[in-house]
Amino acid sequence: MSEVYAELRGIILADDDLATVACRVPDAGELPWSGFTRAAGLVGTDRDGAASALAEVAALPGAETRVALQAWRCLRDLGVEPPEAAGRVVRGVVVEVGLELGTDVVAAYEDHTARYLNQGGGGAFWERPTDALDSSIDAYLAAGQEVADATGPIEGSLPGPAASGMAAILLLTYRGIHLGSGPMDAIMGDELGGRVTGAAFPLMQALTEMAPREG
DSSP states (O other): OOHHHHHHHHHHTTOOOHHHHHHHSOOOSOTTHHHHHHHHHHTTTOHHHHHHHHHHHHTOTTOOHHHHHHHHHHHHHTTOOOOHHHHTSOOEEEEEEEETTEEEEEEEETTSOEEEEOTTSOEEEEOOSSSTTHHHHHHHHHHHHHHHHTOOOOOSSOOOOOOTTEEEEEEEETTEEEEEEEEHHHHHHSHHHHHHHHHHHHHHHHHHHHSOEEO
């Protein structure tokens, strides 16, 4: 995988542990970041207090989707599960495609932000300056929801990113990450998986045309 994605995968998937998040977030003393640092300081001595701090982040009005997903990831580590209905909603969809030089990644979230990272290490980042990509992102999320409705979150550690010739669909929910992976042709040819990858490609094209670029 590209070095850029190696550094960003935990952030893209909102799947870092609490210690990692606390080390990374700014020490600004304000929510949502203060909730992670407060929880990290409490987790060894007051797990209920740590969970309370993370729950405050998860419920924060207007919080970025990835922030809420990350808060729930940390809450699950403490044994706290989300409400059943809210937990099943797909909040983000990430497709990884393994290519010769690395991994192409298309990610989009409930707050209509999106990311495209290419195998060469470049990418495009969409922070929703306009609503121009809302419909494409909604279609991507809807396709992912169909898959999530027929599957459950993975148990145990998340496998590494898609290797060359492989593809992976990762559906981000408060209950955890749903994963479908396999040979690229099989994923794209699957009835449900093909709908997700089919929605990923036009979104990727729009991102490369409209979003500010990195790398």
